[in-house]
Amino acid sequence: xxxxxxxxxxxxxxxxxxxxxxxxxxxxxxxxxxxxxxxxxxxxxxxxxxxxxxxxxxxxxxxxxxxxxxxxxxxxxxxxxxxxxxxxxxxxxxxxxxxxxxxxxxxxxx
Amino acid sequence: xxxxxxxxxxxxxxxxxxxxxxxxxxxxxxxxxxxxxxxxxxxxxxxxxxxxxxxxxxxxxxxxxxxxxxxxxxxxxxxxxxxxxxxxxxxxxxxxxxxxxxxxxxxxxx
Numbered sequence: 001x002x003x004x005x006x007x008x009x010x011x012x013x014x015x016x017x018x019x020x021x022x023x024x025x026x027x028x029x030x031x032x033x034x035x036x037x038x039x040x041x042x043x044x045x046x047x048x049x050x051x052x053x054x055x056x057x058x059x060x061x062x063x064x065x066x067x068x069x070x071x072x073x074x075x076x077x078x079x080x081x082x083x084x085x086x087x088x089x090x091x092x093x094x095x096x097x098x099x100x101x102x103x104x105x106x107x108x109x110x
Numbered sequence: 111x112x113x114x115x116x117x118x119x120x121x122x123x124x125x126x127x128x129x130x131x132x133x134x135x136x137x138x139x140x141x142x143x144x145x146x147x148x149x150x151x152x153x154x155x156x157x158x159x160x161x162x163x164x165x166x167x168x169x170x171x172x173x174x175x176x177x178x179x180x181x182x183x184x185x186x187x188x189x190x191x192x193x194x195x196x197x198x199x200x201x202x203x204x205x206x207x208x209x210x211x212x213x214x215x216x217x218x219x220x
Contacts, residue, residue, distance in 0.1 A: 048208070
């Protein structure tokens with residue numbers, strides 16, 4: 001079967017750096033996406049990695065290692081507004097049908 | 111800006127009722143999705159559609175059906191609502207890699 005594993009919760013202080021990991025098991029690999037969801041809000045797309053390495057977008061970066069079936073989302077200079085749930089997701093069988101992880105709840109403390 | 115709208119933010123129905131959840135997108139996307147989101151389980155795909163009148167089952171289609179008569183509209187139907195269908199329902203549309211989510215409908219079945 002196909003599955004994604006992420007920690008259920010991560011806590012960090014304002015201004016710090018935090019890494020949210022995602023390991024996946026898929027039949028075939030077509031890319032890893034990350035979404036952010038604030039309480040009561042809709043998930044919003046953050047990033048997509050198809051190739052190994054680090055992709056940077058402002059304070060957020062996403063990393064992929066296809067050989068390790070592993071990726072992570074790196075959040076720098078944490079702000080209170082970064083408190084949210086973060087989901088990794090992978091497409092299945094080269095389609096646009098995605099499987100989502102169960103999500104990591106990030107708490108940023110003052 | 112892509113806009114995905116859902117017919118209701120909150121809905122309360124009784125067991126056995128037929129329930130319609132409507133989703134409309136304004137960006138001419140081919141792909142549309144219905145997910146349910148439950149605490150600790152992340153987003154689980156119910157059905158998706160890659161074209162008008164085309165649909166595919168997701169991971170948890172039992173008890174649900176869908177309709178896509180027009181490109182911009184994707185409806186989720188609960189033929190006979192049950193209490194275990196109490197959940198947050200999220201609709202999304204996508205041109206490919208990135209999914210755009212609606213605000214969600216919190217459905218309670220009594």
